[in-house]
Amino acid sequence: MKREALIRHSKRIVIKVGSSLLFEGLQFRNERFESLAASVSWLLDQGKEVVLVTSGAVACGMIALGDSVRKSQDIPFKQALSSVGQSILMRFYLEAFSKYGRKVGQILLAPEDVHYRRKYLNARNTIETLLNLGVVPVVNENDTVAVDEIKFGDNDRLSALVSALIDAHLLVILSDVEGLFTRDPRLFKDATLVKEVFSIDENIEAMAGGEGSHFSTGGMKSKIMAARMATLSGTAVIIASGRDFGIIKDIFLAREVGTFFYPQKRGIRSRKRWIAFGMLPGGKVFIDEGAKKALNEGKSLLPPGVIGIEGDFEVGECVEIFDATHKRIGRGLVNYSSEELKIISGLRTHQVRKVLQRENLEEEVIHADNLILLEEEEKDG
């Protein structure tokens, strides 16, 4: 399907709004929330379902507490700011949407909320129920409990995760820049806008700079990572400027704005998406070239192909899979603990049973049904 048709047929849409779009320096901007509510309301009138992923709690907290608090960067301090700011942020949304007769529902997520399958499904059910009720879910990271090792990192990633969670057709990432440029346009005046991306390869990744502006965290790099996660899940992505929220209408009126990322044709199915993006990996498994080839042909990972292990993990945990050059190539659920894998890696399958005495030994280290390759080209090629 072409870009225009993909957008027109998108019923379920996730819109991510960056901090820089909601505030002017250290000023609240009521009218920004109102214009966002107007555009989202227009989409709802068109029969679309919309989930908002919003940043801005830290900025709200900072503005509310005033000058004295601006300097500190430590995590508990930012969490405190977010705690003050989140309710203010929601008040802005509540008031703005009520002008259009719409209700909003707050969803705060932390990585552990999607690590466990039951919680992952609960989050999905709640969002689905809100959508069925005609309520606009407004999602942010639960900053209070999210510390460095266990946080989504930025709301770009969170928006891709939410898209994967609810099977969104389209993810719109609104930022202060018109889309992906060939180089950071703040630094290079000759940078040009990339209009369409069919596959997120190393060239595309190399274009994006990592530093965000002001209250922002991820920069363009995290938006590209988010686009990668979403397109792998079968969701189309647009990165566009949200300086004017009227752009939301433009997108659906087939005006070609921003950068459009085509979804992968064979998007990862629901349960595998949870393994790929929801679960927190407990370790790393390194494999040889032969095993990599087998995985690319849709086969399971067997003990002879394992050449290294890192981390302590139990049977059933999620691990990241790396090739011999230490390139991350996928994820899967292991049938062996790290202790067991250290003993059996490299062994032929029949030798494994002699060495390990455990009952219910599976032949595969990772069964193909529990394994996801995340290299787009190899996956689709």
Ligand SMILES: Nc1ncnc2c1ncn2[C@@H]1O[C@H](COP(=O)(O)OP(=O)(O)O)[C@@H](O)[C@H]1O
């Ligand atoms: N190749 C690129 N194309 C566009 N923007 C880029 C690129 N590389 C870096 N950037 C920077 O990324 C910024 C957007 O990211 P960020 O400030 O984190 O936004 P947000 O607050 O919306 O999440 C832009 O202002 C831009 O300067």
Ligand SMILES: N[C@@H](CCC(=O)OP(=O)(O)O)C(=O)O
């Ligand atoms: N949870 C944080 C989000 C921080 C963040 O990702 O910001 P941004 O890069 O502007 O999307 C907040 O609400 O301030």
